[in-house]
Each structure stands twice: as structure tokens, then as C-alpha cells.
Amino acid sequence: MRQWTWREHPLGAVIPEAATADHYETGGWRSLRPVLDREKCIDCFFCFIYCPDSSVMVQEDKMTGFKLQHCKGCGICAHECPKEAITMINEAEAKGLETCAADNKDGA
Amino acid sequence: MAKTVAMVGTDAVAEAMRQINPDVVPAYPITPQTAVVEKYAQMVADGIVDSEMINAESEHSAMSAAIGAAAGGARVMTATSSQGLALMWEMLYIASGMRLPVVMANVNRSLSAPINIHCDHSDSMGARDSGWIQLFSENAQETYDNVLQAIRIAEHPDVLTPVMVLLDGFIISHSIDRFDLIDDDVAKAFVGQYTPRNSLLDAANPSCWGAFDGLGGYFFEFKRAQAEGMLKAPAVIREVGKEYAEISGRRYDYFASYRMEDAEFVIVAAGSAAGTIRTAVDIFREKGLRVGLLKLRMFRPFPQQELVEALSHAKAVAVFDRSDTFAGDLGGPIFVETRSAFYEAEKRPQLMNFIYGLGGRDLPMSLVNQAIEMFKDAGSAEQKKRIVYLGLRD
Numbered sequence: 022m023r024q025w026t027w028r029e030h031p032l033g034a035v036i037p038e039a040a041t042a043d044h045y046e047t048g049g050w051r052s053l054r055p056v057l058d059r060e061k062c063i064d065c066f067f068c069f070i071y072c073p074d075s076s077v078m079v080q081e082d083k084m085t086g087f088k089l090q091h092c093k094g095c096g097i098c099a100h101e102c103p104k105e106a107i108t109m110i111n112e113a114e115a116k117g118l119e120t121c122a123a124d125n126k127d128g129a
Numbered sequence: 130m131a132k133t134v135a136m137v138g139t140d141a142v143a144e145a146m147r148q149i150n151p152d153v154v155p156a157y158p159i160t161p162q163t164a165v166v167e168k169y170a171q172m173v174a175d176g177i178v179d180s181e182m183i184n185a186e187s188e189h190s191a192m193s194a195a196i197g198a199a200a201g202g203a204r205v206m207t208a209t210s211s212q213g214l215a216l217m218w219e220m221l222y223i224a225s226g227m228r229l230p231v232v233m234a235n236v237n238r239s240l241s242a243p244i245n246i247h248c249d250h251s252d253s254m255g256a257r258d259s260g261w262i263q264l265f266s267e268n269a270q271e272t273y274d275n276v277l278q279a280i281r282i283a284e285h286p287d288v289l290t291p292v293m294v295l296l297d298g299f300i301i302s303h304s305i306d307r308f309d310l311i312d313d314d315v316a317k318a319f320v321g322q323y324t325p326r327n328s329l330l331d332a333a334n335p336s337c338w339g340a341f342d343g344l345g346g347y348f349f350e351f352k353r354a355q356a357e358g359m360l361k362a363p364a365v366i367r368e369v370g371k372e373y374a375e376i377s378g379r380r381y382d383y384f385a386s387y388r389m390e391d392a393e394f395v396i397v398a399a400g401s402a403a404g405t406i407r408t409a410v411d412i413f414r415e416k417g418l419r420v421g422l423l424k425l426r427m428f429r430p431f432p433q434q435e436l437v438e439a440l441s442h443a444k445a446v447a448v449f450d451r452s453d454t455f456a457g458d459l460g461g462p463i464f465v466e467t468r469s470a471f472y473e474a475e476k477r478p479q480l481m482n483f484i485y486g487l488g489g490r491d492l493p494m495s496l497v498n499q500a501i502e503m504f505k506d507a508g509s510a511e512q513k514k515r516i517v518y519l520g521l522r523d
Contacts, residue, residue: 027350032289033228034342034351035327039335 042091048076051094053109055087061106068098068107131309131377138301139164141269141308142208142234142294145276146180147172148316151232152203152323155183155194159213160246161298162236166208188213192220192231199229200338202328204280207231210298211238211252218256224291225260226355227339230283230323231291233261234276237400237451238298239488247489248298250400251452254462260355262292262362263429265399269306271426272296274379277311280320281369287361289326295428297401299489315376359430366427383432385424386439388414392421394505395440395478397467398449399425402485402492406449409497420501425463433470440467445479447504449519451486460484460516479507485519496520 031037064084069077076092078085087098099107136144142165146154154173156166173182181198185191188209199205209217214235224231239249253263262282266272272294279292296302311319327336342348363383370381387407389395396406403424413420423439440446448468450461459465464482471477481504486492496519506512 025347025350027353030347030350030354032326032354033226033338034340034347035227036337036340037327037334039337041337 046090047074048089048092048094051089051092052112053094053096054089054112054115055092055094055096055098056108056110056115057084057086058106058108061104063104063106065103067101067103071097071101073097131311133307133309135305135307136269137164137303137305138269138272138296139236139303140168141273141306142276142296143168143172144310145273145316146206147178148311148313149204149206149277149280149320150178150317151180151206153183153195153198153205154180154207155185155191155198155205156207157185157188157191157209157213159188159210161238161302162208162210162213162234164302165234165236188216189220192217192224195231195233196220196224196227196229199224199231199325200227200328201330202325204284204323205229205231206233208234208236210236211240211246214252214256215240218259221256221259221261221291223339226351228289228355228358229291230280230289232276232279232283232294233291234272234294234296236298236302237295245488246298248300248401249451249487249489250295250462251487253293253295254452254454256293257429257462260290260359261429262288262290262359262366263427264292264294264366265426265428266294266296266301267401267403267424268301268308269296269304270308270379271381272301273308273310274373274377274381275426277316277320278366278369278373278381280323281372282362282366284323285365285369286326288358288365290355290358290362293429295400300401309377311377319373319376362430363427363432381426383425383427383435384439385426387422387424389421389423389439391419392442393419393444394447394501395421395423395443395445396447396449396497396500397423397425397436397440397463399428399463400451402449402451405492405494406497409494409501412494412498413501418501418505428463428466431466431470433466436467437470437474440471440478441474441476443478445481445504445507447481447483447500447507449500450482450484453484453487458516464516479504481507481512481514482516483519484516490520492520 076088195205239245275294283292374380448464460482
């Protein structure tokens with residue numbers, strides 16, 4: 022990939038485009054992974070509101086899971102969930118069951 | 130018609146700000162800058178200006194708010210002094226790094242310890258590598274003129290770099306001085322409307338400011354690009370100075386020369402000391418000694434080539450510094466820069482450094498005379514000293 026020279030960068034390092042983080046995996050250093058128990062979930066969206074990385078996915082008024090491409094495993098969702106429907110599990114163990122790439126694909 | 134007024138130096142800053150009428154003024158009071166903020170807050174309260182005044186809880190917050198507002202596309206001004214400038218430290222680099230044309234008056238005051246509220250240049254000198262343009266003023270007139278010009282310099286598309294206007298604490302800031310104000314409409318036309326190149330508040334064209342450079346991404350390239358603003362600043366500062374002369378009759382450049390044409394002995398100084406030195410120059414001229422003064426206005430960027438040219442015919446140069454670098458016998462900051470500027474020069478004058486006036490210690494004529502008597506023999510067997518603490522109880 023050809024990299025920009027110093028003359029090509031926008032002045033002041035401004036990125037003249039929104040939501041560019043969407044292009045990158047920022048959840049790669051997660052050590053704990055949130056897992057949803059759909060049976061307990063009441064779709065109150067507390068997790069959605071509290072998630073600092075907008076990694077909680079919602080579709081048609083239903084909490085549908087986590088966007089692991091961006092989730093950093095902070096556990097705030099599990100802490101805030103009034104129904105204890107979210108469990109934080111060890112990422113390494115989770116990776117033994119499925120690959121991260123597959124998660125990212127699901128989450129993208 | 131210009132209006133002649135008698136006001137203190139802090140009023141000179143506030144009056145220029147009134148004419149500029151910036152969108153946002155975040156500030157925190159600190160002696161001796163307080164009077165600037167007080168006066169401006171009064172103008173806001175009286176509806177004379179329509180700036181959004183933000184009373185921040187610290188200087189760190191004041192500069193943070195200035196950065197946020199400037200990124201939002203606002204024309205932003207503030208003022209500080211001493212410890213306040215020190216508390217702005219990390220934010221200074223962010224303002225210059227994001228190329229935000231914030232203009233700030235810094236009322237020069239010493240840095241602790243021990244606590245001292247009076248003038249020296251150690252506060253702004255500490256920020257000399259923060260990527261801000263720094264312009265010194267000799268009196269209230271120059272302070273006022275510098276503030277108006279600073280807006281044009283900072284916002285110039287080739288520059289887009291914040292500017293610090295420096296005025297000596299108490300000596301300028303709290304002394305009543307006679308100076309001329311340009312007519313409001315002329316001043317307003319001179320500074321013009323500010324059109325930011327992009328704005329965080331422009332929802333139709335969203336942008337990201339101050340993004341994280343992951344691992345070896347673009348930081349290095351970006352810093353080199355930042356240096357370009359400083360490299361292009363001198364031409365703009367000169368151009369704005371010429372344009373300002375047309376409306377004010379007062380000419381500004383990188384430095385001002387006084388009786389330099391045939392001067393063999395030259396004093397380089399910045400700030401209010403220039404007035405005293407100018408009188409000393411006259412006295413020594415009457416005695417037949419060819420003395421001159423080079424009053425430095427633009428310290429950042431440093432006009433090294435022009436300075437060397439202007440001083441090349443001198444036998445000896447005395448650099449007056451109102452701060453120290455504490456770098457182990459290296460001298461004050463202006464001396465260090467001047468000496469460095471001469472490295473490639475074919476003709477190098479004898480250079481001496483006089484560190485004076487720390488913590489507001491007065492610089493009476495007798496001390497300037499003493500310095501001239503010393504440096505006219507610089508380099509001789511009798512005068513081997515290079516760095517002198519002038520007026521120190523020794």
C-alpha cells in the first residue's frame with residue numbers, strides 16, 4: 022500500500038469523513054467477551070445505552086447481540102443489565118470454540 | 130480618525146478584542162492578566178460585544194474550550210500569564226497541532242518557585258517550542274497593534290497556527306500609556322470575517338478532529354506538515370505588517386532597528402526594556418560610541434537569517450534576556466538562538482548575554498550603561514565573560 026507523504030495529509034490531521042472507525046477492527050485486544058442469554062433478556066436496551074463503543078446490536082426493537090469487531094470487553098453491559106442476561110466469558114476460551122474472524126463477520 | 134487614549138496595557142488587549150469581537154472567549158483569571166478578562170467580561174455583560182464568554186475552572190480548561198470552539202469553526206481568543214500558561218501546557222500543543230488559529234495574549238510573568246507575580250519572560254519562553262507564533266510588544270501601542278495583526282496572521286491559510294501576543298507584566302499591563310486606537314470600522318475591516326476551513330459543527334460534512342495515530346501511522350508526516358505553517362509565517366507576518374501600516378501609519382516587521390546603520394555595538398532585546406535601552410543608545414551616541422538597538426518582535430518563528438544580516442556589521446552584540454534556560458552556562462533563550470543563527474555566518478561579532486530583570490527586577494538606565502561599558506570590550510583580555518547576570522546582588 023502506498024502511504025501518503027507529509028504534503029498529502031489533510032491540514033491539522035482532520036479526517037474529512039465520518040465513522041471511519043467502522044472500517045477497522047478495534048476489538049482485537051478484548052480479553053472478556055459478553056454473551057447474551059436471550060431467554061433472560063427483556064429488551065430494555067440498558068446495554069445499548071451504556072455501551073461506550075456502540076457495540077450492542079438492535080434490530081426491530083430486539084437486542085440481537087454484540088458487534089465483536091468493536092467490543093473491547095469492558096463489561097459495562099453485563100454490569101448494567103437488570104436481568105443478568107449478559108455474562109462475560111474468557112475470550113481465549115471463547116476463541117477455542119469459534120474463530121474471531123467468524124465473529125467479526127457476524128458482527129459486521 | 131484614530132483616537133488617542135490613555136489606558137493600561139491590559140485595556141489595550143481588551144480594546145483590540147472589542148474591535149475583533151471574537152465568537153468565543155474562554156478564560157481563567159491570573160495576575161497580571163486578570164484585568165484583560167475583567168474588562169472583556171464587562172464588555173460582554175454590557176452588550177458591547179457578542180462573544181460567548183466561558184468562565185473556565187482552570188487554564189487547562191480555558192485552552193481546552195478554546196480548542197473545542199475553534200474546531201467548531203469559531204474565532205477564539207483568550208489571555209493568560211505565568212502559571213496559567215504553564216497549566217495550559219498540553220493544550221498548547223493540541224491547538225497548534227490541530228492548526229487552530231487561536232489568538233492569546235500572554236502577560237509575561239515569572240514562573241514559581243519562589244512565587245513572584247512580576248515580569249520576566251520565563252513563562253512564554255517555556256512555550257517557545259509549542260508551535261505557537263510569539264510576538265513581543267514594547268508598550269501598550271504595540272500590544273494593541275500586535276493583537277489585531279495576530280488574528281490575520283493566525284488565520285492566514287498558509288499559516289493556520291495559533292499566535293501568542295506577549296506583553297510585559299505590570300510594566301506594560303498595569304501602566305497607563307498613551308496610544309492610538311484605529312477606528313472601529315477600519316479595525317473590523319482589517320481583521321475581516323473568519324471562514325474556518327472546516328468545522329465540527331458542519332453536520333453536512335462530518336469530520337474527525339484529533340484522531341488517534343495508531344502505530345507509526347501519520348504522526349511524523351503530520352508534524353512535518355505543521356512545521357510548514359511556521360516556515361510560511363514570516364512572509365505573512367511581513368505582509369500583514371505592511372497592510373497594517375497602511376491603516377495605522379505604524380510599521381511592523383520581524384524586528385525594529387534603532388540607530389543600526391553604522392552601529393558597531395548592538396543590543397538585542399525584546400519587550401518593554403527596549404524603551405530604556407533606546408535612551409541609553411542615544412546617550413552613548415552623544416559620547417561618540419556607535420551603539421544601536423535591535424528590538425526583537427518575532428521570536429517564533431525566529432528570524433535567524435534577517436537577524437544575522439542586520440547584525441553582521443557589528444563588532445559586538447549584547448543579547449538581553451529576561452529569562453534563563455538553566456542549561457548550564459548556555460545563557461538565556463534569545464542568546465542561544467542568536468548564537469546558533471551565527472554558526473554559518475562568515476562574519477561573527479563578539480556575543481555577550483545579559484540576563485536581567487528576573488521576577489520583575491528593574492532595569493534602570495545605570496544597568497544598561499553598565500552592560501554597554503562591558504560588552505564594548507567583549508572578547509578582549511579585559512572582558513572574557515560571556516554570560517552576565519545584570520543587576521544581580523553579587
